[in-house]
């Protein structure tokens with residue numbers, strides 16, 4: 143673990159915030175989509191965090207849940223610029239574009255803080271060298287949880303936010319919008335096909351499992367570090383269901 147200094151903190155809601163830190167040379171290079179460990183400087187609690195900044199940036203960025211009574215985030219949510227936190231120096235993980243075979247279109251499908259690895263992926267030029275089109279979907283409970291909305295709207299991607307608990311132009315879970323066909327008609331694209339589409343999934347365990355089953359049934363293969371495939375997910379990612 144390495145001590146890094148907090149540079150900025152942004153709060154979106156009572157359950158979501160992001161922060162940036164210094165990036166010491168001791169932190170090993172990482173690939174967009176990977177995660178590392180985070181902890182407070184003065185206790186032993188460590189938790190996995192996806193890195194939201196691009197691999198080329200001088201600072202590190204993270205998007206975090208605030209869990210009431212959570213061993214890490216009960217404290218982490220109060221960090222201020224100038225504070226120090228511990229950051230693991232060996233980022234790792236399989237939610238990377240190297241584990242996908244080439245295709246026309248990349249879909250990054252996120253719920254809640256599952257957006258974090260995709261923020262790195264859409265800020266990495268390598269993504270746009272590999273795929274002609276990039277579509278990011280982000281499903282959250284409330285509009286205030288649509289973190290990074292301005293950034294995602296400004297990038298050369300298609301950004302498709304959906305909201306489950308408040309009125310919104312594209313309401314509901316992303317899986318519902320697939321089932322009704324609303325997603326495909328809104329974006330004027332065909333439903334996912336192994337010929338044209340590659341899918342990265344990052345959300346709650348139930349959401350990950352639902353999409354994994356759907357993709358396996360449709361003939362998509364899961365990509366790994368040993369053999370690239372047509373979809374990937376970070377199975378270790380822990381999150382609540384967005385429709386709890």
Ligand SMILES: Cc1cc2nc3c(=O)[nH]c(=O)nc-3n(C[C@H](O)[C@H](O)[C@H](O)COP(=O)(O)OP(=O)(O)OC[C@H]3O[C@@H](n4cnc5c(N)ncnc54)[C@H](O)[C@@H]3O)c2cc1C
Nearest residue numbers: 189190191192206207212213214215258378379380381382
């Ligand atoms: C590979 C990996 C990457 C991760 N990346 C991130 C990330 O980028 N941002 C992030 O906030 N968390 C991320 N997590 C979850 C993170 O490791 C912690 O669980 C989270 O920070 C809460 O820590 P805690 O000690 O306060 O509570 P914990 O004791 O860890 O969790 C308490 C409960 O809170 C809920 N919970 C935990 N994390 C989330 C979450 N992210 N969204 C919704 N509910 C949650 C779960 O129900 C969990 O049982 C990741 C986990 C893994 C395995």
